[in-house]
Amino acid sequence: MQQAATDAARLPKGFTAPPIPRRNPARKPDWLVAYLFLAPAAAVFAAFIAYPLVDGILTSFTDQMVGKAGAYVGLANFTRLLGDAHFQRAAANSLFLTTGVVAVKLVLGLACAVLLAQKMPARGLIRALVFLPWAVPGLIAGLSWKWIFDEQAGVLSYLVMALGITDQPVYWLSDPRIAMLSIGVAMVWHGLPFFTMMFLAALTAIPGDLTEAAAIDGAGPIQRFFKVTLPQMKEVIFVTVMLSAIWTFNSFHMVFILTGGGPAMRTHILPTLAYDYGITQSQLGLGAAVLVSVIPVFVVLIVLLTRRMLASKN
Template structure:
């Protein structure tokens, strides 16, 4: 300090390099090195296919035909197509109904499985089993169950006298959609159960004990303590399930293929019908691009919810 104070007037001491200045460039270089492989994979498998699909939606591209730019013509055609409007309605109603039922049943099963009971571990394992079955295998299994000639469900209905004639589970327009929903609920229910079980385990037991001492019954404790504590998990689980259910191509494709007479088409199967079966890649891409705003809204809500949970 004495040496610095003895400098002549007009001379300033040289600026001392700060730790932040010394580390800035090396830190960024290291970050770029580690992020480069992830960015390359993202560009190759996500960004490029998405950009190509969006650009194709504005052309009349077909298989083995590059196509020409047609602007918004594909979207105008779609929104005037009754089959597209019906598929959009099917996607909306199927997603809403399936997610709602899975949420109610998942909450009930989570509360039940959280109780102390004999063989609770085994029962939980069996309850989670449908989630471990690959989607295509599950769809094929349900197609066999719904078989209208020798299916298990058909034989059960006739033998128990629940109906005096065969039920056309997959070929009756009024029944096929309910059959698809049943298969989706069976496969997706364990996800809700697992998420809600984890949320229930994270609720402090002191809250329920204090409420019980104050005279609150089980139902009141559930609605006043349990549900508010699980609000974030419920929202995230519902949004994730809505995205997966909306895009559940394999279940509809295997069970009905969009039939009968296109009555069970959802937007992913309709996109396949236009793009692959009819070789109209532009129309097929337009079907999928038309729902991007819906997914963007859901992803923004989901991300916001998760960030708020992390900050809390």
């Protein structure tokens, strides 16, 4: 009371201190209001993410078939996968495709972002054209590239024969030696705009004073890029690469549309192999085991991504 009287005496004449707000006993606690707002999202998460995930994990420990109830078999499905040549190839393809596609998108995305950050005629139109593939639905993109890679009527085979590179059609999706490379090209085209947008936003957020100071100190364009620009973009680069790695490793539509895992199951990745085992061959338990086997990979990637994003906010 004495402190309140002292503070009131310091106020200018004619100024009245605002009343101290009192808590309304009928007001709901803040945590309860927060839970009420989160309830719809939690319900959607439980219905469409948590329940299918738990059901898939439980199914992976059974020999369930399509139209037939399964019995508990323990780790038999996972033991079978360890000795399955198709599973080993699909795992290697997933790792190879993810690493290669993300690396190419990283390099090309940085290059495109640096170019688009420069002043040039029709820069807005050029940016719109570069970002256009990101707006194309995955199904449409896959069908478009399937036509481009067609060995008989595809535009790519026509171009290589018209330029005299070869006199025979190239079997882009039927030749096991280049089928995975063709899939990677299509995935890079579809995902490159995401890298470009993220890096371009990071570039525009870098204070101009830093690059100007480096230029005054005698640093050339290449030195400024590696010593100033890249360090300022490292958080954005990390988040972009991690998100793209998760999406690419878990990609399904592009491989399924272009090759369906062929020829001779040589281009299967883990999601398409799970579909082949679970739906085509009706072995739901084995198909679920393929997907469950990659959960630890996603957990590690998500934990690293979450930690880095939370650390950047602090």
